[in-house]
Amino acid sequence: MTLQLHNTLTRQVEPFVPLHAGRASLYTCGPTIYNYAHIGNFRTFLFEDLLRRWLEASGYEVFHIMNLTDVDDRTIAAAVAKGVSLRQHVDPFGQAFEEDRDWLRIRAAHAQPRATEYIGPMIELIEGLLARGVAYQGEDGSVYFAIARFPAYGRLSRLDRRELRVAASERVSADEYAKEDARDFVLWKAAKPEDEAVGAAWDAPFGRGRPGWHIECSAMALELVRRKWGVDVLDVHAGAVDLIFPHHEDEIAQSCAYTGKEEFARVWVHGEFLDLEGTKMSKRYGNILTARDLREQGVDPGAIRHLLFNTHYRQKLDWSDTALAAAGEGSARLGAFRDRLTVAAADGDDPESVAAADRFRQAFATALDDDLNAPEALAALHVLVREANRLMDQGTRVGPAMRVAWELADGVLAVAPSARARTVSADDLAVAEEDGIPVRPPEVSPLDPADVEAWAMRWAAVRATEKRSRNFVEADRIRDLLKSAGWEIRDRRDGAIEVMRRAASAH
Ligand SMILES: [Zn+2]
Numbered sequence: 001m002t003l004q005l006h007n008t009l010t011r012q013v014e015p016f017v018p019l020h021a022g023r024a025s026l027y028t029c030g031p032t033i034y035n036y037a038h039i040g041n042f043r044t045f046l047f048e049d050l051l052r053r054w055l056e057a058s059g060y061e062v063f064h065i066m067n068l069t070d071v072d073d074r075t076i077a078a079a080v081a082k083g084v085s086l087r088q089h090v091d092p093f094g095q096a097f098e099e100d101r102d103w104l105r106i107r108a109a110h111a112q113p114r115a116t117e118y119i120g121p122m123i124e125l126i127e128g129l130l131a132r133g134v135a136y137q138g139e140d141g142s143v144y145f146a147i148a149r150f151p152a153y154g155r156l157s158r159l160d161r162r163e164l165r166v167a168a169s170e171r172v173s174a175d176e177y178a179k180e181d182a183r184d185f186v187l188w189k190a191a192k193p194e195d196e197a198v199g200a201a202w203d204a205p206f207g208r209g210r211p212g213w214h215i216e217c218s219a220m221a222l223e224l225v226r227r228k229w230g231v232d233v234l235d236v237h238a239g240a241v242d243l244i245f246p247h248h249e250d251e252i253a254q255s256c257a258y259t260g261k262e263e264f265a266r267v268w269v270h271g272e273f274l275d276l277e278g279t280k281m282s283k284r285y286g287n288i289l290t291a292r293d294l295r296e297q298g299v300d301p302g303a304i305r306h307l308l309f310n311t312h313y314r315q316k317l318d319w320s321d322t323a324l325a326a327a328g329e330g331s332a333r334l335g336a337f338r339d340r341l342t343v344a345a346a347d348g349d350d351p352e353s354v355a356a357a358d359r360f361r362q363a364f365a366t367a368l369d370d371d372l373n374a375p376e377a378l379a380a381l382h383v384l385v386r387e388a389n390r391l392m393d394q395g396t397r398v399g400p401a402m403r404v405a406w407e408l409a410d411g412v413l414a415v416a417p418s419a420r421a422r423t424v425s426a427d428d429l430a431v432a433e434e435d436g437i438p439v440r441p442p443e444v445s446p447l448d449p450a451d452v453e454a455w456a457m458r459w460a461a462v463r464a465t466e467k468r469s470r471n472f473v474e475a476d477r478i479r480d481l482l483k484s485a486g487w488e489i490r491d492r493r494d495g496a497i498e499v500m501r502r503a504a505s506a507h
Contacts, residue, residue: 002015004016005371005372006314018235018266019266022060028065031069031097034072034074034093036290039319043317044239045066050413052064054412057412058369063111063225065225067115068112076194076210100290100295103291113220119211123205125215129187152253156249157244159182170183171184185246187254189209191210232255232261234264237251237268237269273316274317276289277321289319299324302331304324305415312374313372333382337389338410338416340392341402344447346398348400353398354401357401374413377413384405431458441462453501457499459482482499487500
């Protein structure tokens with residue numbers, strides 16, 4: 001079984017066949033950093049993260065590019081409204097995006113180009129389009145793409161061709177426009193006083209101005225994939241469904257007219273929207289939920305990933321408090337299992353453990369290979385956890401085979417709760433003594449996961465006492481004992497101790 005993906009170009013689920021076997025370039029349209037990205041935006045970035053992680057887990061060498069749109073209609077309007085430079089306005093939002101991305105365990109792209117750093121390649125691309133006669137300069141000084149000169153225009157979004165011919169004599173200069181406005185679109189906008197005021201204008205052979213939004217992605221994608229692998233076709237291009245038209249349609253037109261290739265990306269994948277309690281999330285309705293709102297509410301990123309992956313990326317998802325609470329419970333169950341496995345895993349597996357791990361691996365791969373069916377992959381993981389818990393309850397040996405299965409699931413989905421650090425203050429460290437020797441907990445950690453944390457805390461307290469008595473050898477032995485049971489200890493300057501469960505694997 002190999003990976004199958006739904007290709008918007010053909011409206012079919014088809015085998016993924018990259019340009020070169022074993023390697024996949026992935027371009028994902030990044031955030032426009034005029035404001036904080038909301039959880040609907042992050043739903044898109046998370047399904048793309050899942051795609052990337054699954055490609056990597058399947059053995060592909062992935063080259064992931066995600067741009068940051070730092071110049072367009074919206075960023076300029078926001079800078080003008082605030083009376084600051086474009087740079088001053090977007091930089092904090094670019095930084096906030098990276099914080100939110102990391103918090104949500106989204107792997108950082110290998111290349112994260114900002115549009116303003118690629119003005120050169122954009123100008124070069126536009127010059128090429130002018131030279132090929134598919135672009136022209138309007139009397140307003142801006143440069144437009146002539147869609148009538150590109151016969152394949154409308155293929156991705158399946159526009160009605162008759163409708164197109166009627167409209168083709170007109171032009172649109174806004175970055176975002178509706179399907180009814182399929183007409184010549186802007187590549188380069190002649191500089192206006194407000195662009196100059198915020199520092200959003202550059203010199204070009206066809207006049208001073210700034211790029212249109214669509215040309216940005218074409219230029220950055222072509223430049224980076226050419227630099228990396230010497231090709232001018234992407235393997236996968238992804239985004240949310242609202243980007244199909246006009247953004248991706250225009251990206252295809254510009255790129256293919258420039259390269260002369262039939263395709264810009266072999267596969268186009270698009271993720272559906274997210275509703276908030278039944279209503280489309282939008283500034284207009286005032287129901288925007290950002291990643292930082294959730295972080296301030298103390299929501300665990302594992303729960304958010306669990307919630308979002310529980311609906312297939314091509315289906316609408318309704319975000320609600322009920323769904324979040326259920327996802328939190330699911331995530332916590334997985335976390336308890338991770339902790340139990342960390343503490344109690346045996347050196348070897350009995351055959352039942354190996355069989356359960358094998359069944360899981362097969363179900364997991366089948367689900368994700370089937371157009372990233374994350375809900376089924378999650379279901380397979382919960383089945384595994386139930387089976388493994390039952391085996392451990394029975395005293396069956398569960399060991400490395402199960403650990404490898406867990407690490408696969410955790411590495412791809414990353415839906416378990418964050419490992420939390422517990423702080424023991426100096427006051428909490430009093431330990432009962434008998435004949436001047438601290439009373440010790442058992443050397444072996446308890447089987448019941450609910451008792452494990454208290455056990456580790458007691459040992460941490462004993463170790464602190466030993467350190468105070470300058471019994472450093474014993475203190476080190478206790479540190480190693482805890483470490484082999486999956487616990488990390490950090491001594492803080494104020495005398496408190498941080499006790500933290502190590503995550504089963506790094507994200
Ligand atoms: Zn884009």
